[in-house]
Amino acid sequence: MLEVRNIQKSFGGTPVLKDVSLKVEKGDVVAILGPSGSGKTTLLRCLNFLETADGGEMTFDGEIIQLGRVQKRDIARIRRKTAFVFQNYNLFANKTALQNVTEGLIIARKMKREQAEGIGMRMLERVGLADRRDHYPIQLSGGQQQRVAIARALATEPEIIYFDEPTSALDPELTGEVLSVMRDLAREGMTMLVVTHEMGFARNVAGKIVFMENGVVVEAATAREFFDHPRQERTQAFLRTLDTPAAMP
Numbered sequence: 700m701l702e703v704r705n706i707q708k709s710f711g712g713t714p715v716l717k718d719v720s721l722k723v724e725k726g727d728v729v730a731i732l733g734p735s736g737s738g739k740t741t742l743l744r745c746l747n748f749l750e751t752a753d754g755g756e757m758t759f760d761g762e763i764i765q766l767g768r769v770q771k772r773d774i775a776r777i778r779r780k781t782a783f784v785f786q787n788y789n790l791f792a793n794k795t796a797l798q799n800v801t802e803g804l805i806i807a808r809k810m811k812r813e814q815a816e817g818i819g820m821r822m823l824e825r826v827g828l829a830d831r832r833d834h835y836p837i838q839l840s841g842g843q844q845q846r847v848a849i850a851r852a853l854a855t856e857p858e859i860i861y862f863d864e865p866t867s868a869l870d871p872e873l874t875g876e877v878l879s880v881m882r883d884l885a886r887e888g889m890t891m892l893v894v895t896h897e898m899g900f901a902r903n904v905a906g907k908i909v910f911m912e913n914g915v916v917v918e919a920a921t922a923r924e925f926f927d928h929p930r931q932e933r934t935q936a937f938l939r940t941l942d943t944p945a946a947m948p
Contacts, residue, residue: 700725700890701746701859706755706766708741715741716752717914723859723892728885730905730922731894734937738914739894743861746892747783748774760858782852786864788844790836790851796823796843797832800851808855815854822850826880842873849880860884862893878904898941902926910934 701723708716716738723729731739744750745766746757752766759777790799800819804810810818823829826846836844845865852860862881866874878900884891885904895901901908901922908925910918918925918934929935 700760701892702758703746703766704756704758706742706745706757707753708738708745708750709753715914716745719755719911719914719916721909721916721919723890725858725890726888727907728889728891728893728905729907729909730901731892731909731911732896732898732901732937733911733917737911739911740863742911743783743863743892743894747781747861748778749783779855780858782855782857782860784845784848784852784860784862784865786867788836788841788848788868790844790847792836795833795835796828796839796847796850799836799847800854803851804854818854819850822854823847825853826850827876840873841869842876845869845873845877846880849877849884853884859890859892862891862895864894864896866895866897910937912937 704720705718706716706720707714707718719738719742731742733739741750745752748769754767757764757766760780764773764777791802794802797816797819800822801815804815804818805812820829820832823832826849828843828846828850831839831843839847866877869877874897878897881891881900882904893905905922908920908922909916910925912933918929918931920930925934926938929938
């Protein structure tokens with residue numbers, strides 16, 4: 700459903716993405732791994748047009764988009780089929796959990812409030828937060844705020860969700876509750892592209908791994924092949940630095 704070919708992006712003359720290509724099929728959970736500064740987040744932001752790529756081509760649902768000269772109408776059309784979950788939640792501080800979930804439906808999609816609130820409550824229930832509907836972000840833990848952000852993403856019925864380090868701001872206990880929701884989504888067949896440092900999630904939940912460094916894809920493989928039989932020397936060195944947990948039975 701999503702294929703990107705030769706995407707390029709520079710900042711101030713410094714290349715950050717160098718001809719990166721990847722493919723995501725419907726129902727895939729793809730984890731993007733790599734050291735800090737490898738271009739992972741920039742790639743994700745270019746895919747959702749939060750950054751404008753300098754070049755490259757995207758095929759989304761059979762539609763071909765030239766990323767270096769994409770039109771606003773094309774961006775709007777593709778964004779209606781996608782959702783983005785940020786590192787730091789990006790919730791409105793002055794709105795309740797339910798209002799954060801429904802705001803985009805009411806304002807951007809012109810949905811009636813009653814209908815939007817019905818969807819919002821179902822999504823909050825889906826992430827285990829129906830009882831927090833009237834809580835403001837300051838009244839929620841970091842894990843709860845990120846689950847509200849996931850509920851907001853789900854409310855738009857996206858074909859794919861992009862996750863940018865969704866647990867990087869959380870302590871281990873709160874990380875677990877967010878990853879549990881993501882595991883449930885994977886079991887339900889949600890297509891997800893996840894930038895993460897959570898090796899347990901990558902090994903046990905993701906079906907495919909893309910390993911990046913210095914703006915290029917060093918290796919792309921199934922999760923089992925990546926962790927058990929990495930082909931590239933750089934991948935092997937990266938994995939040696941990690942205490943990767945054993946695979947779940």
